[in-house]
Amino acid sequence: MTNAQAARIFEEIAVLLEIQGEDAFRVNTYRKVARTVEDLASDINDVAARGELAKLPGIGKASAEKLSELLTTGRLALREELRQHVPDTLLELLRVPSLGPRKAALLWREVGVTSLAELKTAIDNGKLVGLKGFGAKTIEHFKHGIEFLESTAGRVRIGKAWPMAIYLRDAMRAQPGVSRCELAGSLRRGAETIGDLDLLCSAVDGPAAVRAFTAFPGVLQVLAAGDTKGSVLIELGNQRVQVDLRVVPADSFGAAWQYFTGSKQHNVGVRERAVKRGWTLNEYGLYEGERVIASKTEEDIYAAMGLPWYPPELREDRFEFDLSAVPHDLISLDHIRGDLHMHTTASDGRNSIAEMVAAAKARGYEIVCITDHSQSSAIANGLKPDRLMQHIRDVREVARRITGITVWVGAEVDILAEGRLDYGDDVLEQLDFVVASVHVGMSQDRELNTRRTLAAIRNPFVNLIAHPSGRLINRREAMPLDVETIAKEAARTGTSLEINASTYRLDLKDQHARLARDLGAKICIDTDAHSTDQLDQMPFGVMTARRAGLLRGDVLNAQGPEAIREFVLAKRRHSAR
DNA sequence: GCCGTTTTCGGCCCGACTGTTTTCAGTCG
16 A cells, blocks of 8 residues: 555545544544655655554554554554445535535535535535525535536646746736735645645735736636635636635735745644744734734744744645754755756657757756657657667757757667666767656556666666656656665666656655655756757756755756766766776 | 643644624635
């Protein structure tokens, strides 16, 4: 059982308990267990095998026993018992906005509704009319909510949400009386997917700002519009997404920005510190009774509690409250000196070698590496060795013509299903930098996937394992892989592991990148661009690296061309010995 | 159910908005 599967089961138990009206704090305990397991970089089975489950934060004796039961037997008595009492299809009702556990329980007990489909029918047949707590507006809301669910595919990739968020932020900034507007929420934290867009602004007239917001073109539906808060649904490609706006006084902006950036768990951690000092913290400020201790800036809020200002990417209650673990020189976009993984028209890219190189140079890079697909990727027009030889000459020719940037020729060579690389060493040794990655046979088991990735890492000419897990966000699960073993071998051999900056991938993910760095592996952040505009995905890779707590020195392409060249040569020398 | 420099019991973050309420419960973030 994977971490994600175990986490899902504990989250499900939390919901089932909630519907049964269980004590909210006990419910929260199960949620915490789910989150701890989900966020864990190492395999939960390994932790269990070492008998260290109860050492994890928020997991005590009872939860450790339940986890252990689940991992060894694949079943959990508590869950099965709960499911006997509560129909499992009831869980899907909670996805309807403004329908929570209380109302779900009422719908089930009073009207016999146990699923989304039954809710829809019950509404259409007027069966909810007269039900206590269910007025006409509530019923209408549910009707819209079901339509919303049918038209949305859940969370949105950050790369899809970002441009819309910037557009809305700038539109708010242009409103009269609005002195400031900023992104908040998971978007500001650089999370890989976004549930809704959060905007924070300060304005002289709150209700006017909310009115302007809810009147934007593109707003499909207004969910709430108060004096300081507005919520709307907007169209985003083929999806719909909720956008929340909060308006606060300028003097409270720091407190509010801290508050609305989250994460929820980070805020709980910060608040607990306030409570210990006898203070209260809300979106308007940090208070001792009526007295304001801090409110204007985030820095003020954190400093008052003896905490450093946290880059938003670190605010996940993962490691940031261990002050010795808070990095001082976190990697940032302006540290990035090159992009070492991209494609051209030679394989499946849309732009020529010269166009990609010019675009990299225009972004201020000192080094760029062209890495087209290898021969077995027929669908991607992969290069057979003879075409690759011509391609090498073509890249060298561009390198001669375009000055002011180091231009390398490499390849993205397939790691085949049985573990062989798609080019022989006689071909690989002619390249400046070799990217190896898995594109086929992803349904193989953990051992096989790990073994073939290790084989690639041990090849003296392979310098980077690209998108190591092969996941596609919202589309394909990561292939089963022992990331810990991979990272150790990468560290030992001098091979880097990628954070692929494409917002379809973001692979390695933040937690794994942190684990890999801790085990000594170098990380390389690349866009895997298939066109010049995709080079602009780099910020999302950097945000992922920041969430992992990576420093400038942990990132290969934050070094200059000479250092990267030395990284390549060192592995070849080491292997020749 | 977890936790502990207020430690083995008694807390556990805080406020806005909505709807159906005559004073608050439910939901959300």
